Amino acid sequence: MFATLSDRLADTFKNLRGKGKLSDADIDATCREIRIALLEADVALPVVKDFVAAIKERARGAEVSQALNPAQQVVKIVNDELVAILGGETRRLRYAKSGPTVIMLAGLQGAGKTTLAAKLALWLKDQGKSPLLVAADLQRPNAVNQLQVNGERVGVPVFAPEPGNGVGDPVGVARASVEEAKRKLHDVVIVDTAGRLGVDAELMQQAADIRDAVDPDEVLFVVDAMIGQDAVVTAQAFLDGVGYDGVVLTKLDGDARGGAALSIAQLTGKPVMFASAGEKMTDFDLFHPDRMASRILD
Numbered sequence: 001m002f003a004t005l006s007d008r009l010a011d012t013f014k015n016l017r018g019k020g021k022l023s024d025a026d027i028d029a030t031c032r033e034i035r036i037a038l039l040e041a042d043v044a045l046p047v048v049k050d051f052v053a054a055i056k057e058r059a060r061g062a063e064v065s066q067a068l069n070p071a072q073q074v075v076k077i078v079n080d081e082l083v084a085i086l087g088g089e090t091r092r093l094r095y096a097k098s099g100p101t102v103i104m105l106a107g108l109q110g111a112g113k114t115t116l117a118a119k120l121a122l123w124l125k126d127q128g129k130s131p132l133l134v135a136a137d138l139q140r141p142n143a144v145n146q147l148q149v150n151g152e153r154v155g156v157p158v159f160a161p162e163p164g165n166g167v168g169d170p171v172g173v174a175r176a177s178v179e180e181a182k183r184k185l186h187d188v189v190i191v192d193t194a195g196r197l198g199v200d201a202e203l204m205q206q207a208a209d210i211r212d213a214v215d216p217d218e219v220l221f222v223v224d225a226m227i228g229q230d231a232v233v234t235a236q237a238f239l240d241g242v243g244y245d246g247v248v249l250t251k252l253d254g255d256a257r258g259g260a261a262l263s264i265a266q267l268t269g270k271p272v273m274f275a276s277a278g279e280k281m282t283d284f285d286l287f288h289p290d291r292m293a294s295r296i297l298d
């Protein structure tokens with residue numbers, strides 16, 4: 001991810017090397033190249049516009065610095081603005097003050113929710129928590145089984161519907177799981193919900209009903225970073241239909257151009273909280289905007 005964007009930005013900055021002071025024409029030319037690089041990386045147009053305007057304003061107003069030459073100064077400005085559009089500070093999970101913390105996952109089918117549920121469970125276990133995974137995706141025939149297999153891999157129990165107990169009723173399963181967590185003293189409940197291939201009203205309603213039933217502390221929107229511009233459209237649809245507190249980007253290990261990752265926080269106003277970058281259960285961590293910016297500008 002981001003290889004092309006990284007290369008293009010590096011080329012742009014190379015042209016500034018050795019310059020004693022940047023003229024307005026230098027800054028304009030640099031901003032034009034940054035704009036093209038971002039658009040080619042699939043970053044959404046409004047985000048590109050704001051980003052380039054901010055760079056231009058700051059670069060023109062930059063004081064002559066002892067510590068940084070003009071080229072380095074531009075790199076620093078781009079770095080700061082990248083961190084800002086990626087959400088600034090790392091946003092950590094908020095835990096419930098009493099009773100189990102309920103985390104609900106929402107997103108399209110194939111986004112990586114079921115895989116992510118298990119990764120998050122393992123991550124929480126490593127933080128000393130005692131999570132319970134909940135199979136409330138009853139749409140996809142294999143989803144319950146997949147969660148059970150993944151739960152076993154990470155050593156976390158899975159609450160799944162059984163005959164006579166919530167079969168066909170994802171809202172009931174989700175509600176019952178919170179009671180189960182209280183009984184068995186789990187401190188975090190991770191509810192995996194159903195997705196469809198595209199956004200549809202029924203899916204949204206089901207997710208909203210589950211949300212109302214479990215009153216989550218955090219709703220996380222899970223999105224495949226490989227789907228490019230569509231990610232932004234889907235993110236907005238879920239924001240309107242279900243609402244969420246944070247975003248999880250999956251498949252960051254892919255070779256997509258990365259624009260989704262760069263656009264989503266800015267356009268939705270919701271922070272990217274976690275990133276998933278591979279098929280292994282440990283390929284998962286908090287999302288750090290500053291590290292991502294450094295990676296792009298490396």
Ligand code: GDP
Nearest residue numbers: 109110111112113114115250251276277278279
């Ligand atoms: P769901 O329909 O949202 O529950 O999605 P799944 O968890 O079933 O994931 C869909 C596919 O994406 C599966 O083949 C996963 O192995 C794969 N997958 C999930 N997360 C990642 C990731 O971070 N990187 C890669 N390369 N593949 C992933």
